[in-house]
Amino acid sequence: RKEVEQDPGPFNVPEGATVAFNCTYSNSASQSFFWYRQDCRKEPKLLMSVYSSGNEDGRFTAQLNRASQYISLLIRDSKLSDSATYLCVVTLNQAGTALIFGKGTTLSVSS
Amino acid sequence: GAVVSQHPSRVICKSGTSVKIECRSLDFQATTMFWYRQFPKQSLMLMATSNEGSKATYEQGVEKDKFLINHASLTLSTLTVTSAHPEDSSFYICSARGQTTYGYTFGSGTRLTVV
Numbered sequence: 001r002k003e004v005e006q007d008p009g010p011f012n013v014p015e016g017a018t019v020a021f022n023c024t025y026s027n028s029a030s031q032s033f034f035w036y037r038q039d040c041r042k043e044p045k046l047l048m049s050v051y052s053s054g055n056e057d058g059r060f061t062a063q064l065n066r067a068s069q070y071i072s073l074l075i076r077d078s079k080l081s082d083s084a085t086y087l088c089v090v091t092l093n094q095a096g097t098a099l100i101f102g103k104g105t106t107l108s109v110s111s
Numbered sequence: 112g113a114v115v116s117q118h119p120s121r122v123i124c125k126s127g128t129s130v131k132i133e134c135r136s137l138d139f140q141a142t143t144m145f146w147y148r149q150f151p152k153q154s155l156m157l158m159a160t161s162n163e164g165s166k167a168t169y170e171q172g173v174e175k176d177k178f179l180i181n182h183a184s185l186t187l188s189t190l191t192v193t194s195a196h197p198e199d200s201s202f203y204i205c206s207a208r209g210q211t212t213y214g215y216t217f218g219s220g221t222r223l224t225v226v
Contacts, residue, residue: 087155098206101155
């Protein structure tokens, strides 16, 4: 079983659509959770951290359910520039522990 | 903010040769460096973790004699792919964490093609 599993995608949506990505993680000891964005052939960039209380950053809303080990990302009013691969990431957040990445879900927003 | 400079960004080498990839932390001390590899349409897979001045810890299935990691200073870590073969062609990327920096800072990645 993979440590972090995501929707396979790809998601092809028109501009203005709302799209949701899901993710599950296997290690219940995971402490910190993130969504990263990766553009083709580039390094991943932090989109937002994910908190149990849920958090929002503009058009992006992230949710975490520790009991079911489930993370989600909602993107409202999709823009062309949102086209990218979205990576679900977890870590134990102890000294020396790495980020563990999901395979990523590709989003393509079209006009 | 924290910056990690990774070089080269792209490299093409002949099968059997070695390639060195450098990651430098420009404005912080990288006490821990993580090295990842990403094949097309796959996730970033952790290869190894290195702490400054210590031997790297490799993930299961990663050959330590093939992927040599050096982290001799707090601002520089290197990954050397020895005797590279076409199956080593991939996107290699480093991620650094310091004692006083929150979060993980990524290099820009190196696209290695072995011909």
